[in-house]
Amino acid sequence: MEYSAVWTVIIFSILRVCKVHALLPIPLIILEDKVELNAETKVSCVLPSSDCHCLEVELKIVTKEKLKNCVSHKGNFSNVTCTLDVTKEMNGIELSCEAHFKTKSKPYKLNIQTEPEFTDCSDKLVWLEGQESSFNCQAKGHPLPTVTCEKNNTIYKVEEKFTAMRNMSGEYTCRATNFDTITKPVTVSVEYEPKILSIVVQPSMPVLEGANITLTCEADAVPTPTYSWHPQTPHVTFLNNNRTIQIKEVTSAHEGFYICIAQNKYGIKTLQQKIVVDREEIESATNPALFVQDKNNNRGDTTDAAFSKILALLLSSSLLYYFC
Known part of the structure; x- marks a missing residue:
């Protein structure tokens, strides 16, 4: 039973081939009307049908004489034309034309199953608060992997657009998945301009004349801001990268407003604090x-x-x- 089915397929294939060959056009030789001695003449081989455009055809003029300057044209009504130097010995020679047909199947790609592999995925990303951002991790593999990044059960698709917020800073796990899964950590830093929270004064106001006082500026920013103060009062010590100013032996000359200036590449913010000096002199009464x-x-x-x-x-x- 199995052999019978095999032979049926073989016979069917042979019949299809024979049918194709029976329908193939026959090429024609075309000569010039007048062939003169000791002159050049053109000999052409032409495929008379355009119905075989799906087949690749090669035409060849067959003769024992030497042909030259052969030019081929492929496509509808394929042909080839050559030049023959005529001599009297060529009288009665035979020329024929052969058509060689080639058929081929539609091309198919061989796709080999491969596990995911990250091709472009930065270890660190920097976003600006309030700006449109996305993850840019790319991966290859077959089937093509899907890539996502996740933190605290919140999942983001690659190239999905969203507005960056400062609470998005942290470490994410990016995954590339097809029939297998690989992961990669990605650290995100969301940067933003400074915001001065407060100026801490120790001791609290008013400060006694002759005492020591410190003013510490508390600001929030990424990247960390630089600090400066205005005005630049004499006898002031700057501490903690200018976050803190210390005034020893406060006098009335130190009274007034002190402005903290916090700045990074995204902006600048200021906050002022007034220093009040208590100058009341206390004299001893009886003792x-x-x-x-x-x-x-x-x-x-x-x-x-x-x-x-x-x-x-x-x-x-x-x-x-x-x-x-």
């Missing part, structure tokens, strides 16, 4: 020993000096009330 005013010690420990002044003020008020 001078209660009022501690050691200038040398005041340089080293401003907190004890301030406490002593307040204590002396309270005692003085009590004694004045008593004598009145």
